[in-house]
Amino acid sequence: MTIAPRVPFALRSLAILVAIAAIWEGAKALFALPSYQLPHLHEIALDFLREGAGGERWVWIMAQNAGYTALESLIGFALGGVTGLVLAVTFAQSRWLERGLLPYVVASQTVPILAIAPMVVVWLGTSWFSKAVIAAYLTFFPVTVNMSRGLRAVDPDALALMRALSASSRQIFFKLRFPASLPYLFTALRISATASVIGAIVGELPVGSRFGMGVVIVNAAQYYNWRPANLWAAILVSAVIGIVFYRAVAVVERRVVGWSRVVPAV
Amino acid sequence: MTYLREYGPAALVLVAGLLAWEAVVYLFSIEFYLLPAPHVIVQSLRDTYPVLVEAGLYTFTEAVVGWALGCGGGILAAMAASRSPAFAGLVLPYAVASASVPIIALAPLAIVWFGVEQGSKIAIVVLMTFFPTFVSTVRGLLSVAPQSLELMESYAASEQQIFLKLRLPQSLPMMFTALRACATLAMIGAVVSEFFGGPVKSLGVYIKSTASLFQTRQAWSAILVACALGLLFYFAVALVERLVMPWHFERRER
Amino acid sequence: MGAPIIELADIAKTFESRAGATEALRAVSLTVQAGEFVSIIGPSGCGKSSLLRIVGDLVEPTSGVARVSGKSARQARLDRDYGIVFQTPVLYEWRTVLDNVQLPLELAGRARGEREQRSHALLRLVGLDEFAGHHPWQLSGGMQQRVSIARALALNPSILLMDEPFGALDEMTRERLNQELLQVCAETAATVLFVTHSIAEAVFLSTRIVVMSPRPGRIERVVTVDLPRPRVDETRALPRFFELVTEVRQSLREDPGVAADLRPGGAGSP
Numbered sequence: 103m104t105i106a107p108r109v110p111f112a113l114r115s116l117a118i119l120v121a122i123a124a125i126w127e128g129a130k131a132l133f134a135l136p137s138y139q140l141p142h143l144h145e146i147a148l149d150f151l152r153e154g155a156g157g158e159r160w161v162w163i164m165a166q167n168a169g170y171t172a173l174e175s176l177i178g179f180a181l182g183g184v185t186g187l188v189l190a191v192t193f194a195q196s197r198w199l200e201r202g203l204l205p206y207v208v209a210s211q212t213v214p215i216l217a218i219a220p221m222v223v224v225w226l227g228t229s230w231f232s233k234a235v236i237a238a239y240l241t242f243f244p245v246t247v248n249m250s251r252g253l254r255a256v257d258p259d260a261l262a263l264m265r266a267l268s269a270s271s272r273q274i275f276f277k278l279r280f281p282a283s284l285p286y287l288f289t290a291l292r293i294s295a296t297a298s299v300i301g302a303i304v305g306e307l308p309v310g311s312r313f314g315m316g317v318v319i320v321n322a323a324q325y326y327n328w329r330p331a332n333l334w335a336a337i338l339v340s341a342v343i344g345i346v347f348y349r350a351v352a353v354v355e356r357r358v359v360g361w362s363r364v365v366p367a368v
Numbered sequence: 369m370t371y372l373r374e375y376g377p378a379a380l381v382l383v384a385g386l387l388a389w390e391a392v393v394y395l396f397s398i399e400f401y402l403l404p405a406p407h408v409i410v411q412s413l414r415d416t417y418p419v420l421v422e423a424g425l426y427t428f429t430e431a432v433v434g435w436a437l438g439c440g441g442g443i444l445a446a447m448a449a450s451r452s453p454a455f456a457g458l459v460l461p462y463a464v465a466s467a468s469v470p471i472i473a474l475a476p477l478a479i480v481w482f483g484v485e486q487g488s489k490i491a492i493v494v495l496m497t498f499f500p501t502f503v504s505t506v507r508g509l510l511s512v513a514p515q516s517l518e519l520m521e522s523y524a525a526s527e528q529q530i531f532l533k534l535r536l537p538q539s540l541p542m543m544f545t546a547l548r549a550c551a552t553l554a555m556i557g558a559v560v561s562e563f564f565g566g567p568v569k570s571l572g573v574y575i576k577s578t579a580s581l582f583q584t585r586q587a588w589s590a591i592l593v594a595c596a597l598g599l600l601f602y603f604a605v606a607l608v609e610r611l612v613m614p615w616h617f618e619r620r621e622r
Numbered sequence: 623m624g625a626p627i628i629e630l631a632d633i634a635k636t637f638e639s640r641a642g643a644t645e646a647l648r649a650v651s652l653t654v655q656a657g658e659f660v661s662i663i664g665p666s667g668c669g670k671s672s673l674l675r676i677v678g679d680l681v682e683p684t685s686g687v688a689r690v691s692g693k694s695a696r697q698a699r700l701d702r703d704y705g706i707v708f709q710t711p712v713l714y715e716w717r718t719v720l721d722n723v724q725l726p727l728e729l730a731g732r733a734r735g736e737r738e739q740r741s742h743a744l745l746r747l748v749g750l751d752e753f754a755g756h757h758p759w760q761l762s763g764g765m766q767q768r769v770s771i772a773r774a775l776a777l778n779p780s781i782l783l784m785d786e787p788f789g790a791l792d793e794m795t796r797e798r799l800n801q802e803l804l805q806v807c808a809e810t811a812a813t814v815l816f817v818t819h820s821i822a823e824a825v826f827l828s829t830r831i832v833v834m835s836p837r838p839g840r841i842e843r844v845v846t847v848d849l850p851r852p853r854v855d856e857t858r859a860l861p862r863f864f865e866l867v868t869e870v871r872q873s874l875r876e877d878p879g880v881a882a883d884l885r886p887g888g889a890g891s892p
Contacts, residue, residue: 118462139481202377212602214556217572217594219563220579221587225402293467300470307563309580315473323476323564333476340473348468515712518680522706523729523777524699533725537716615716615757 141331146338149331160332164318164339171315172343174230174302178237179294179347185238186245186290193246194253194279207246215240216304223308233305233314237298244297248290252283288355295347303340315340401582412585413592419574424593427558427571430486431601434493435554439547441494442501449502450509450535451527460506466499475561484565493557497550504546508539541616544609551605555598625692627781627813628654628677633686635672645838646672650686652832652841656780659807659814661824663870664834664842670817671785673839677815678706678783691780702730704781705774709789711766713758719769720745720754726776744772747806764795771803775810782807782814789819800826804853821874825866826853833873843873 123143130140137145150161189207193200219236226232256279264274306316315336322333386406392398393405400408413420449456471492478488512535520530562572571594578587609616635647646669654660662670675681676688679699690698698704705726713722720741727737745751748768750761758766767787774782788796800823807814818824824831831845847866849857857863 114458198377201374202381205378206381209599212552212599214552214559214594214598216556216560217575217591219560220576221584221591224579224582224584296468296470300472303470303473304560304563308576319473319476320564323479326476326480330480333480337473337477341469344468344470345465348465513712515708515710516714518675519706519708519712520729521680522678522699522704522783523726524702525729529729533728534714537714540716613716 138327138330141334145331146334149329149335152329160335164335167313167315167318168339168343170230170313171233171299171302171306171340172347174233174305174314175237175298175343175347177230178234178239178301179241179298181234182238182241182294182298183245183291186242187249187287189242189246190249190253190283191275193250200250204247204250207243211243211247215243216301219301219304220308223305223310228308228310228312230313233302233311236305237301240297240301241294244290244293245287248286249283252286253279255286256282285359288351288359291351292348292355295351296344299340299344299347315343401584404585404588408585409588409592413589416586416589419569420571420590420593423569423571423574423590424597426486426567426569427489427562427594428555428597428601430489430570431493431554431558431597433486434490434558435497435550435601437490438494438497438554439501439550442498442546443505443543445498446502446505446509449506450531453510456506456510460503463499463503463506467503471495472557472560472564475564478561479565485567489558489561489566489570492561493554496553496557500553501543501546501550504542505539508542509535512538540613544605544613548602548605548609551601552598555594555601559594626653627656627691628652628815629687629689630673630677631687631689633673633676633683633688635669635676635681636684647676647683648838648840650839650841654813654815656813657811658830659804659816659828660830660832661816661818661828662832662834663818663821663824663874664839665836665874667837668834669837669839670834673834674783674785674815674817678704698781702726702777703779704783705777705779707767707770707774707782707784707787709786711758711763711770713766713769713773715758717758718754719750719756719758719761722758722769723773723776726773730777740776741772744775745769747775747809748772748802764791764799767791767799768802771806775806775812778810780812782812782816784814784816786817786819788823796820796823801853801855803827808852821867821870822858825849825863825870826858831870833870842876845870845873 126140126143129135130142150159150164152160154160154163156163189203193204216236218239222236222239223232226235260278260282261274264278269277302314303316303319305311306314307320311317318336319333319340322329322336326333390405390407393403404412449459474495475488475492478491482488482491509531516534516538517530520534525533559572559575562570563576566573568574568577571590575587575590575594578584578590630650630652633647633650634645637644637646646667650669650673652660662673664670672681676683677690677695679688679690679695688695691701691703693701693703713719714725717725720738723741723744724737727740732740742751742754745754748771750765750768750772753761753765758769761769771787788799791799804827814827816824816827825847828847831847832841833843833845834840835842845866849860849862849866
């Protein structure tokens with residue numbers, strides 16, 4: 103479904119950004135929105151150059167906190183990914199275990215897992231660890247479910263061929279099941295990329311955390327009346343982290359499973 | 369007999385899990401504020417029932433209203449976008465990209481704009497549910513097999529007829545998949561945006577405050593309520609899906 | 623002998639793609655009289671499906687003129703003068719069998735009572751009326767194709783365009799459906815343009831067979847099938863049947879592209 107015009111993505115993005123900027127300032131002028139509700143774009147930009155309490159410029163403070171959140175997300179993502187993979191492979195080997203545990207894994211996707219975030223912080227303390235664990239928790243569910251599906255969805259004819267070639271179980275796994283399930287894995291990883299960032303940020307919300315974008319957002323919200331642009335800037339930075347993560351996974355995906363027909367438009 | 373084989377292991381795991389939980393708490397004398405035993409949670413549930421029901425309904429309302437507005441808007445926008453495939457192709461990558469933005473970070477802003485009551489949470493839920501629904505529905509509407517289109521052309525069907533008799537019914541499965549996923553997103557969005565600030569009589573604030581005060585049994589019972597409501601919402605949408613598309617459900621493999 | 627119902631004059635079709643231009647059809651001219659059953663047979667890629675779609679105004683020829691029922695192909699399509707059957711049944715899974723057959727009648731704005739009556743009649747014609755309330759996936763491949771044929775006849779078209787309709791079915795089902803198709807055609811007096819891969823099928827069904835050359839597709843030969851009508855099972859055993867099959871096969875083999883690989887021993891083609 104590649105019906106997009108032939109204009110390159112970069113140019114289109116630029117055009118969209120310009121359009122957004124125009125709508126932003128236009129709306130501000132048209133509805134006479136005060137800076138309190140919708141600051142000027144340049145006010146947000148200037149906020150990055152402002153000096154914080156400790157004398158550092160905000161762009162540096164944001165960068166540090168962003169790095170913190172990104173690290174928590176990354177660790178959680180890696181942990182969750184590996185756990186999910188191991189679980190999926192285990193399920194593939196034991197139908198009994200699968201029937202016993204998979205319903206819960208699937209059902210848990212339908213519950214507000216993040217509601218548990220405050221509990222996790224209670225258990226594991228307010229250091230980076232609890233955030234990484236939350237991120238890992240959000241990551242391993244989609245990975246488990248999707249990988250299980252992928253490992254099961256192998257073409258029966260392909261399996262028959264392997265058996266006709268007298269391939270061992272191990273060979274069948276590494277040469278057929280695993281490569282065939284990679285597209286499913288990456289679909290899950292893209293979801294998890296965003297989920298782990300959200301998990302890290304939400305993990306920073308409960309009282310006691312000192313670093314990370316979640317903390318910055320909460321503080322900026324507290325002092326909003328004095329410096330509205332600060333909150334917008336913090337949200338912008340959080341969005342950028344999410345986008346960077348997602349695109350990184352998408353790029354790796356294209357490299358690894360570019361052959362798959364399951365690769366979506368973006 | 370097949371029921372036993374299908375659901376037996378899961379039921380067994382549930383019972384075993386609960387028993388193990390109780391055993392672990394007892395054997396290791398885990399402090400109540402770290403991990404309450406299941407029966408303690410159930411007790412707390414009974415004790416704080418009225419508070420939880422009120423908070424639960426408050427938050428659930430945000431989820432449902434936000435879901436209805438967000439998904440409804442997404443479907444309408446998708447129908448409009450499908451009329452012009454060029455436009456859809458232009459907007460779609462950005463709609464998909466929005467999935468990579470932690471929308472929840474916008475919760476404080478929503479509070480600034482819409483106040484600390486339900487309005488701000490509904491706004492967040494709308495944002496969270498709009499884009500996935502939009503993307504799925506557009507894909508469903510535009511991914512029609514060429515031969516099905518040729519068939520319609522051979523009958524000289526008008527664009528409107530093609531839309532009503534082919535694209536729309538064909539897109540229903542994808543649309544409902546998104547609606548189900550958004551049902552769960554809605555509840556999550558409502559609860560978590562309350563973490564950023566909200567009235568005391570909401571689930572999110574209740575969970576956060578009781579947890580920070582180490583009143584963990586109350587926090588857990590509230591979490592349980594949130595989970596139950598999330599599941600309820602999901603199955604309600606799944607039920608509607610089954611009623612609207614009886615043919616699809618019979619066809620789907622387990 | 624009235625005016626021909628299908629007239630193709632010097633049809634050519636070239637497909638443009640990023641990989642370059644592909645010439646699918648070159649200088650194809652053909653006339654079909656009403657009531658004929660014309661099969662188009664040829665190797666893969668010879669453009670037979672494109673030719674069929676040009677007649678149906680689903681593909682535009684790069685040059686040349688296609689006239690159907692005395693009008694332009696486009697007008698014929700807009701007037702719903704033909705019914706089309708594809709290799710896959712293309713039935714809508716959200717509609718029952720009856721509703722699938724009703725589709726063209728709905729699109730043409732017929733009244734409900736008339737639609738249902740006609741749809742039941744069509745299903746009786748193909749012997750599937752008892753499955754009217756079923757859904758497509760509950761039927762076998764052969765049955766689904768019969769439904770798709772019933773649908774193609776819904777608006778009583780004078781022409782039937784069929785693109786390898788029985789290609790995905792097994793030999794026995796195919797032979798049975800061939801017979802049924804002929805009976806249906808006899809009752810509706812439709813003209814049929816039939817694309818196929820199977821020589822035996824083409825000889826059994828047709829009054830004339832158009833043999834096409836490999837890409838770019840041109841008409842290699844037109845074989846007139848003078849077997850007695852109505853065709854029955856025994857027709858397949860007639861010596862004349864074998865002669866015609868051989869004649870068609872030779873025509874196909876005479877094309878340099880096809881012959882060399884298939885001939886045992888490979889004496890090399892002229």
